[in-house]
Amino acid sequence: MRKNSHCEYAEKDAEKIITGHEGPLLRYAMRILGDSSLAQNAVESAFIMVLSRRKRQAGLSRDDLTAELYRAVHGAAVALIPLRKRLQEKANVSFPVTADEGERAMEAVHRLNPEEQQMVILKIYERMTNSEISRITQKDEENVATLLYKSVIKVADELKKAGLL
Amino acid sequence: MNREKTDSQGKVEKKLVECADIQLLLFDYMSRELGEGRAAIVREHLRKCKACQVLASDIQATMDLLHTASKTEPTQGERLTESRRNRIVWAFTHPLLSWMHKHILLVSIFGAAILSIAVWFFYRFMIESRFAPLKGEPITVMLVDHGRTNVIQGTNILQNGGP
Numbered sequence: 001m002r003k004n005s006h007c008e009y010a011e012k013d014a015e016k017i018i019t020g021h022e023g024p025l026l027r028y029a030m031r032i033l034g035d036s037s038l039a040q041n042a043v044e045s046a047f048i049m050v051l052s053r054r055k056r057q058a059g060l061s062r063d064d065l066t067a068e069l070y071r072a073v074h075g076a077a078v079a080l081i082p083l084r085k086r087l088q089e090k091a092n093v094s095f096p097v098t099a100d101e102g103e104r105a106m107e108a109v110h111r112l113n114p115e116e117q118q119m120v121i122l123k124i125y126e127r128m129t130n131s132e133i134s135r136i137t138q139k140d141e142e143n144v145a146t147l148l149y150k151s152v153i154k155v156a157d158e159l160k161k162a163g164l165l
Numbered sequence: 166m167n168r169e170k171t172d173s174q175g176k177v178e179k180k181l182v183e184c185a186d187i188q189l190l191l192f193d194y195m196s197r198e199l200g201e202g203r204a205a206i207v208r209e210h211l212r213k214c215k216a217c218q219v220l221a222s223d224i225q226a227t228m229d230l231l232h233t234a235s236k237t238e239p240t241q242g243e244r245l246t247e248s249r250r251n252r253i254v255w256a257f258t259h260p261l262l263s264w265m266h267k268h269i270l271l272v273s274i275f276g277a278a279i280l281s282i283a284v285w286f287f288y289r290f291m292i293e294s295r296f297a298p299l300k301g302e303p304i305t306v307m308l309v310d311h312g313r314t315n316v317i318q319g320t321n322i323l324q325n326g327g328p
Contacts, residue, residue: 010257010258011254011257011258013257014253014254014258018245018250018254022243023243023244026243026245027243040245040249043245044249044253047245047256048253048256048267051256051257052260052263052264053260101230101233101234102230102233102234103234105227105230105231105233105234106231106234123196124228124231124232124235125231129198130198145189145192148192149189149193152192152224152227156223156224156226156227159226159227160223164230165227165230
């Protein structure tokens with residue numbers, strides 16, 4: 001049976017939004033969770049959460065939609081962190097001493113609280129400006145700058161303790 | 166003597182305040198987020214202050230390490246799987262069903278409650294209509310009085326309030 005044109009239009013719209021955002025969002029979730037399957041779960045539930053609120057989403061600009069998607073992915077990923085820890089414990093995975101500097105630096109980022117992790121990942125890995133981060137986290141730019149500084153100092157301390165700095 | 170001491174204390178305090186202020190701006194300075202005016206102040210302070218120079222080099226080294234981590238991380242799987250894509254599109258085109266699917270427990274409890282109420286009303290209606298006397302319907306009442314039986318026919322006890 002042929003689908004009606006409204007449904008087809010909505011499908012194309014959704015496909016367009018997914019294609020435009022899935023890469024960066026998956027990368028972002030992957031950096032928080034460190035597991036591709038969990039990252040896919042987080043991004044899927046974020047898309048469903050944001051796109052199913054169609055009326056609100058229809059009035060959003062592209063930047064606002066992106067910010068809302070990042071926020072939703074962050075929320076979903078943070079909710080999955082305990083599951084990741086359980087899975088890691090089950091699989092008895094620990095970071096080997098031979099892990100390269102990059103991996104150990106990433107581990108230091110994972111030891112930050114979710115809010116600080118979000119700041120560091122968005123700034124250093126996703127290379128966003130303070131105003132873009134401010135839009136995503138809904139904090140003012142001064143606040144973002146202060147949080148970023150404190151988070152980076154914490155990471156630097158961790159790296160010093162690990163003998164990497 | 167005392168005045169000199171106070172002056173030097175004042176200078177130390179000023180330096181401390183200045184350092185604390187500058188340090189908060191260091192990360193923004195290094196990621197080129199500061200405007201030219203504030204960047205010049207930080208640059209000038211860094212030229213003179215050893216402690217802030219050390220902190221700046223720590224921040225730079227941390228950023229370099231984290232950038233290295235971002236380059237070494239695998240970039241595979243940067244697409245959602247087809248089944249996940251289909252589920253998202255379905256949720257977008259069928260928001261109500263998607264909501265019900267997401268809140269299946271709530272929907273089940275609500276559905277069960279509605280069904281119970283419907284069954285209760287149906288049985289109540291059935292019992293009343295089957296077994297209870299209808300309003301205004303004439304009935305036959307038999308009264309036993311001193312061993313004699315009187316039969317009053319066609320009396321409406323509901324209207325007349327009994328014989």
